[in-house]
Amino acid sequence: MPATIRARLFTPQDVCRWAIAPCLALGLAMGLTACAEAPPADDPEAVAEFKELNDPLEPTNRFFYVIYDRVDTYVLEPIARAYRNVVPVPVRTGVSNALSNLNTPVKLGNDILEGKPRRAGDTTMRFLINSTVGVLGVFDVATGWGYGKHDADFGLTLGHWGVPDGPYLFLPVVGPSGTRDLTGFAVDTVGDPFMWVGQGTAVKTLGWTRFYVDAINARERALDPVESIKKTALDPYATFRSLYRQYREGQLTKLRDDNRATVPVWFPQMAGQEINPPSR
Amino acid sequence: MLHRRAFLLLTSTFTMSGLLTGRMAAFAQGTDRATAFVKATGDKLVAVVNGPGTAEAKRRDLTTIIDAAIDVDGVGRFCLGRFWRQASPEQQKHYLELFHKVLVTSVTAKLGEYQGVKLTIGRTRQQEEEQIVSTVVERPNNPPTTVDWVITQPTSAPRIIDVVAEGTSLRITQRSDYAAYLQRNGNSIDALIGAMRQQAAQNI
Numbered sequence: 001m002p003a004t005i006r007a008r009l010f011t012p013q014d015v016c017r018w019a020i021a022p023c024l025a026l027g028l029a030m031g032l033t034a035c036a037e038a039p040p041a042d043d044p045e046a047v048a049e050f051k052e053l054n055d056p057l058e059p060t061n062r063f064f065y066v067i068y069d070r071v072d073t074y075v076l077e078p079i080a081r082a083y084r085n086v087v088p089v090p091v092r093t094g095v096s097n098a099l100s101n102l103n104t105p106v107k108l109g110n111d112i113l114e115g116k117p118r119r120a121g122d123t124t125m126r127f128l129i130n131s132t133v134g135v136l137g138v139f140d141v142a143t144g145w146g147y148g149k150h151d152a153d154f155g156l157t158l159g160h161w162g163v164p165d166g167p168y169l170f171l172p173v174v175g176p177s178g179t180r181d182l183t184g185f186a187v188d189t190v191g192d193p194f195m196w197v198g199q200g201t202a203v204k205t206l207g208w209t210r211f212y213v214d215a216i217n218a219r220e221r222a223l224d225p226v227e228s229i230k231k232t233a234l235d236p237y238a239t240f241r242s243l244y245r246q247y248r249e250g251q252l253t254k255l256r257d258d259n260r261a262t263v264p265v266w267f268p269q270m271a272g273q274e275i276n277p278p279s280r
Numbered sequence: 281m282l283h284r285r286a287f288l289l290l291t292s293t294f295t296m297s298g299l300l301t302g303r304m305a306a307f308a309q310g311t312d313r314a315t316a317f318v319k320a321t322g323d324k325l326v327a328v329v330n331g332p333g334t335a336e337a338k339r340r341d342l343t344t345i346i347d348a349a350i351d352v353d354g355v356g357r358f359c360l361g362r363f364w365r366q367a368s369p370e371q372q373k374h375y376l377e378l379f380h381k382v383l384v385t386s387v388t389a390k391l392g393e394y395q396g397v398k399l400t401i402g403r404t405r406q407q408e409e410e411q412i413v414s415t416v417v418e419r420p421n422n423p424p425t426t427v428d429w430v431i432t433q434p435t436s437a438p439r440i441i442d443v444v445a446e447g448t449s450l451r452i453t454q455r456s457d458y459a460a461y462l463q464r465n466g467n468s469i470d471a472l473i474g475a476m477r478q479q480a481a482q483n484i
Contacts, residue, residue: 045362049362049459053456071459089421091422149423205347223394228386228389228390232479233457234457234458234460234461234472234475234476234479235457235460235461235464237459237460238456238459238460238461239453239456239460240459241456242452242453242456242457243448243453246447246448246449246452247446247447247448249447250446250447250448251447254447254449271422
C-alpha cells in the first residue's frame with residue numbers, strides 16, 4: 001500500500017468511493033459494449049437456458065472474476081491460510097463470533113423490516129447475552145440458551161418483499177452478487193450505525209481493522225469449499241454463480257418458512273400448534 | 281329411489297375413503313422407507329468417515345457405499361440436461377463412465393477429509409415423485425449444516441438422486457458447470473468428455 005494512502009486512514013465509506021465506484025463505472029462502461037450474446041431464437045431450449053441464467057453482463061462479470069481470482073490466489077488466500085496456521089481454532093471462533101455480534105444493528109433492522117418478530121427477538125437476546133455473558137461477543141452463549149443464529153441482510157429483506165434477484169453481477173471487492181443483493185449491500189453498509197459513530201484516527205483505525213479482519217475471517221471460513229470448487233469445476237465462474245444463487249434462495253426459503261408464533265408460552269394454544277419449533 | 285341414491289353415496293364414500301387411506305398408507309410407507317434408507321446409508325458413511333482406516337481404505341469403502349446408494353446414471357443424465365438427447369449412444373456411454381469416476385472421486389475426496397461427523401435425521405417430506413429427507417450434519421469447529429437427501433423409488437430399492445447442502449443442490453450445480461462448459465466450447469459433447477477425462481486422470 002503506498003505511503004500516501006496509508007497516511008490517511010479511510011472509513012469503509014471511503015472504500016465505496018475509492019474502490020467500488022471506479023470499478024463499477026468501468027464495469028458499466030464495458031457492459032455497454034460487452035453484453036452476453038443471446039442464442040438464436042430457433043433454439044428454444046438454449047433461449048430458455050439463457051433467460052434462466054440471467055447473466056446479461058457475463059463477459060464483464062468474467063473479466064472481473066479473472067481479476068478477483070488472481071488477487072485471491074496471490075493475496076487473499078495466502079493471508080487466510082497463514083491466519084489459519086498461526087491463529088488457533090478457539091481464537092478464530094471468538095473473532096468470528098465477535099464480528100457477528102458487531103453486525104447486530106444491521107441484522108435487527110432487517111429482521112424488523114422482514115416482519116419476523118421472533119427473529120428480531122433472537123437477535124436482541126443474542127446481543128444482550130453474548131455482549132455480557134459472552135464477553136463482548138467472543139463466546140456464543142446464546143445459541144446454547146435457545147437463541148440460535150440466522151441470516152439477515154437487506155438483500156434478503158428485498159427478496160422477502162418480492163423483489164427478484166435480477167441480473168447476476170460479479171464485482172471487485174464484493175464478489176458474486178446481483179442487482180438486488182448489491183442494492184442490499186449498499187443499504188446495509190450505509191445503514192450500519194458503526195459507520196456514522198465517532199470521528200478521529202482511533203475510530204477510523206477500528207473501522208478499518210474490522211473491515212480487514214472481517215475479510216480475512218470470511219476467506220478463512222471459505223478456504224476448503226473454494227479450493228475444492230476450483231479443483232473440481234470445469235467452469236468455476238459458472239459453478240460459483242450457480243452456488244451463489246442457490247445459497248441465497250436457500251436463505252430466503254429459510255426466512256420465509258420461519259413463522260414461529262409470538263404468543264407467550266402461557267397463552268392457551270391451539271391443539272397441535274408448536275410453541276417453540278426450532279428455527280433451523 | 282332415495283334408498284338407491286343413499287346407497288350409491290355410501291358406497292362411493294367408502295370407496296373414496298378406502299382409496300385415500302390406501303394412498304396415505306402408501307405415502308407413509310414410502311417416507312418411512314426413505315427415512316430408514318437415509319439413516320442406514322448415513323450411518324454407514326459416518327462409520328467409515330469417523331473410523332480408523334487409511335485414506336486409501338476409506339476411499340474404497342466409501343466408493344462401495346456410494347455405488348450402492350446413489351443413482352449415478354440418473355444423476356449423470358440429469359447433469360447433461362438437454363445435451364443428453366443430442367449425444368450419440370457412444371458419447372452417452374463414455375460420458376456416464378467418466379461421470380461415475382468424477383463423482384465418486386470428488387465425493388470421496390470431500391468426505392475423506394472429515395472427522396468426528398455427526399448426522400441427525402429430521403423430517404421427511406414428499407415432493408412430486410420424490411422424497412426429501414432432511415438431516416443436520418455436525419462437524420467439530422463448523423456450524424451445523426442442513427443437508428437434504430432426495431430419494432427416488434423407481435423400483436423397490438430407494439436410491440439417492442440429489443444431495444442439497446444449505447440450499448445448494450449437487451446435481452443442479454454440476455449441471456450448470458457442464459452447461460457453461462458446453463456453451464463456451466461450441467456445444468461439443470466431445471470437448472466435455474475430453475475435459476472430464478483429464479479431470480478423472482488428475483484426481484486419481
